[in-house]
Amino acid sequence: MRYLPLTETDRRDMLHAIGARSVDELFKDVPACARLSSKIAGLPDHQGELEVERAFQAYAAKNLSPASVPFFVGAGAYRHHVPSTVDYVIQRGEFLTSYTPYQPEITQGTLQYLFEFQTQVTLLAGMEVANASMYDGSTAASEAVLMANRITRRHKALLSGGLHPQYRRVIETTARWEGFSAASGKADPLGLEDLIARVDKDTSCVVVQNPSFFGHVRDFSRLADACHAAGALLIVVVTEVVSLGLLKPPGEMGADIVVCEGQSIGNGLGFGGPYVGLFATREKYLRQMPGRLVGETVDAEGKRGFVLTLSTREQHIRREKATSNICTNAGLCALAFTVHLTLLGEAGFRRLAELNHAKACELAERVAAVPGVSLLNDSFFNEFTVRLAKPAAAVVEALASKRILAGVPVSRLIPDDPEVDNLLLLAVTETATEHGMAPLVAALKEVL
Numbered sequence: 076m077r078y079l080p081l082t083e084t085d086r087r088d089m090l091h092a093i094g095a096r097s098v099d100e101l102f103k104d105v106p107a108c109a110r111l112s113s114k115i116a117g118l119p120d121h122q123g124e125l126e127v128e129r130a131f132q133a134y135a136a137k138n139l140s141p142a143s144v145p146f147f148v149g150a151g152a153y154r155h156h157v158p159s160t161v162d163y164v165i166q167r168g169e170f171l172t173s174y175t176p177y178q179p180e181i182t183q184g185t186l187q188y189l190f191e192f193q194t195q196v197t198l199l200a201g202m203e204v205a206n207a208s209m210y211d212g213s214t215a216a217s218e219a220v221l222m223a224n225r226i227t228r229r230h231k232a233l234l235s236g237g238l239h240p241q242y243r244r245v246i247e248t249t250a251r252w253e254g255f256s257a258a259s260g261k262a263d264p265l266g267l268e269d270l271i272a273r274v275d276k277d278t279s280c281v282v283v284q285n286p287s288f289f290g291h292v293r294d295f296s297r298l299a300d301a302c303h304a305a306g307a308l309l310i311v312v313v314t315e316v317v318s319l320g321l322l323k324p325p326g327e328m329g330a331d332i333v334v335c336e337g338q339s340i341g342n343g344l345g346f347g348g349p350y351v352g353l354f355a356t357r358e359k360y361l362r363q364m365p366g367r368l369v370g371e372t373v374d375a376e377g378k379r380g381f382v383l384t385l386s387t388r389e390q391h392i393r394r395e396k397a398t399s400n401i402c403t404n405a406g407l408c409a410l411a412f413t414v415h416l417t418l419l420g421e422a423g424f425r426r427l428a429e430l431n432h433a434k435a436c437e438l439a440e441r442v443a444a445v446p447g448v449s450l451l452n453d454s455f456f457n458e459f460t461v462r463l464a465k466p467a468a469a470v471v472e473a474l475a476s477k478r479i480l481a482g483v484p485v486s487r488l489i490p491d492d493p494e495v496d497n498l499l500l501l502a503v504t505e506t507a508t509e510h511g512m513a514p515l516v517a518a519l520k521e522v523l
Contacts, residue, residue, distance in 0.1 A: 085373065089502065090130025090238060090394055096272060098500045104189055108446075119516060120303055123284065129317065135348045136188050138478055141205065141344060141480065143345055144478045144480055144511075145479045145481075145507075145512070145514050145515050146480045146481065146483045146506070146507075146511065147480060147481055147511075147515060148480050148483055149315070149457075149501075149504060150288070150458075150483040150500050150501060151212070151241065151242075151336060152344055153317070153339045153344075153457075153504055153507065154343075154504055155339050155340070155427075156505060156506055157341055157343055158394070158415065160414070160416045160418060161341050161411050161414045165320055165414060166416055168186065170188070171258065171523065174352070174367070177383065179380065179381065179382045179383070182184070183380060183381060186369050187367045189207040189369040189404075189406070190369045190370070190411050191413050191417075192207065192208065193206065193369060193410060195356055195413060195416050195417075196337075196354075196355050197321050198323055199316065199319045199324065199335075199353075199409060200313075200319070200324055200326055200330075200333040200355060201330075201332075201333075202324075202325075202355035202458030203326075204357070204358050204361050204364065204368070205354060205356075205358070206365065206366035206367060206368055206404075207367045207368060207369050207406075208351050208352060208353065208354075208366070208404040208408070209334075209351075209354050209365070209366055209401060209404060209405070210350070210401070210404075211237070211316055211336060211338075211349075211351065211405070212242065212312065212334060212335055212336030212337075212350070212352050213242045213245040213351040213352075214232065214248060214352060214401075215247060215335075216245065217245050217246050218304060218334075218354065218365045218366075219282070219332045219334050219354065220232045220246055220249070220255075220282065220310065221278075221333060221398075222356075222360070222363050222364065223280035223308040223332065225251075225337075225363050226279075226363050227279040227306060229256065229278065229279050229307070230255035230256060231255065231262070231277045231279055232245060232250070232256065232257045232258070232279055232280050232281060233258050233259065233274065233280070233394075234259040234260060235268065235270060235282060235287070236249075236259070236261050236262050236263030237263045237266060237268070237283065237287030237288055237291060238282055238284045238287075238288060238312060239288045239312070239466055239475070240262075240488040241488065241502070242284070242312060242314075243257075243328070243362065247345065248281065251310055255279070258273075260493060261288065261446070262272075262489050262492060262494070263287070263450055264285060264289045264424075264460055264485070264494075264498055265289075266289065266291035266293065266452075266453070270283070271297065271301040272467065274301050274473070275471075276306065277344065278302070278305060278307040279307060279308065280302070280307055280308040280310050280332075281298065281307060281308075281522065282301055282312060283295055283309070283311055283313070283479050284314065285311055285313060286318055286322075287456065288454050288458070289451065289452070289459075289460040289485075290455040290460055291453070291455065292454040292455060292460040292502070293454075294323060295311065295329070296329055299329025299331075300329065305328070308329075309329060309330050310330070310332045312334050312417040313334070313335040313336070314336045315336075315356075315505055316335045316337050316340055316353065317340065317393065317427060317428050317457070317504075318431075319335075319428075319430055320424045320426075320428025320429075321425065321429065321456065322430060322456065326355075331357055332353075332355070332356045333353075333355045333356070334353065335350065335351065335353035335410045336350060336353075337351040337408070337409075338350040339409075339464065340412045340415045341414060342408050342411050343408075350405065351408035351411075354366060362398075363398055363400075364398065365386065365398045365399030365401055366404060367383055367404065368383070368385040369381055369382070369384065370384030370385075370387075381402055382387040407431075412453025427505060431466075431503065432456055434458065434503045434504070434505065434507050435455060435458065435502075435503040437503075437512070438503045438512050439452075439455070441516050442461060442501065442516060443461070443495075445516060445519050445520050446464075447463060447464030447523035448461050448462070448463055448464070448519065448523065451498075457502060458500060458501055458503070459501060460485070460499070461498075461499050462497050462499045463499055463523060464497070464523050465488060465497065465522075466497055466499055467482075467484035467496065467499040468483065468484040468486055468487065468496075470484075470499065470523065471483075471484050473520070473522045474515070474518050477518050477520050479515055481515055481518070481519070482499050482501040483500045484496075485498035487497070491519070507518060
């Protein structure tokens, strides 16, 4: 059987029913310049299932798997160990087959784990309320700026030079179409920017990241005070959520909104997704928060139960009253997050963070001792920036040829800036071992 089992008669009958003479007519609104005029060279029309499997296995074999080589890649997505128990629990029937929580009487399991997820997020962030997850950290950051604009009735966001470049671009894209200003600071590899001096009466919010894109750890309490004095909000972004096992929570610094990428807990790298966005805020801003909020209640018999307490997206309420058009949450990823964090517990989560930091300190010392390498950070959690004697992109390619995935060249995310060409981001998690660190240090000495 072919992959598309329609016969020519089936196709002819379908086209006749809709009044089209050919399949090509269905695509007449697509400009000719955007259509292929011939077949793709080297791509067969069709193959059997076994042949397709073999072809794609050959393609996959060209990749260097994080599990099979020394791996120090981070920059917003991190390799952590996910216990097999997580995968087992999220595939249980009561979770796997459940979809919508709109009918609480038959989705109590889904609603309860989302309630627990919200509780975990508020504790990690040091905030008062959290929603039932978002797509990922970058879109959550964009939603946070929109929320700050609604609250302050201002339309100027200040973006730190330490904010992840991809997060910055997502916010800038949103700004373009939503009609607000997103003023980005220059890339800040040394963590020396002064955002307080830039806050004024037109500022709706300041968006910072901790640890920063370059790995710097900062206490933003003074910045929070300056924002509040000017009537603005402070948004703190966390791309490595494991850092909250050791670092001061953003809520204790005075943050008004905290957004995180939750991939590090319960979710593998997955070739870039799906991930899960965490979003927490102060209770006084609850009704301006995007997404959904699950609450605890009692039923007619007085038994504990869970319901959707707030649904602020336009699917549920009038569009002009909606705070977001986000159309779903990353439910399965949120469940994996909750299961993993529950297995760790508070002590286990802190221990995991300690392991990450200790291993990063060890590698930082060893790498900084290599001739041609200098460490830029005065503080970091599990990721830091080094300046190399050569362009970092070329060094990474050279090490990849030696089967070592040696971090992320900053130039890959901040192109056309000669000042960052020699900068390399190195991330170290609990998965790093001596069998990975030693080859990296030796290869760096050789390549430099």
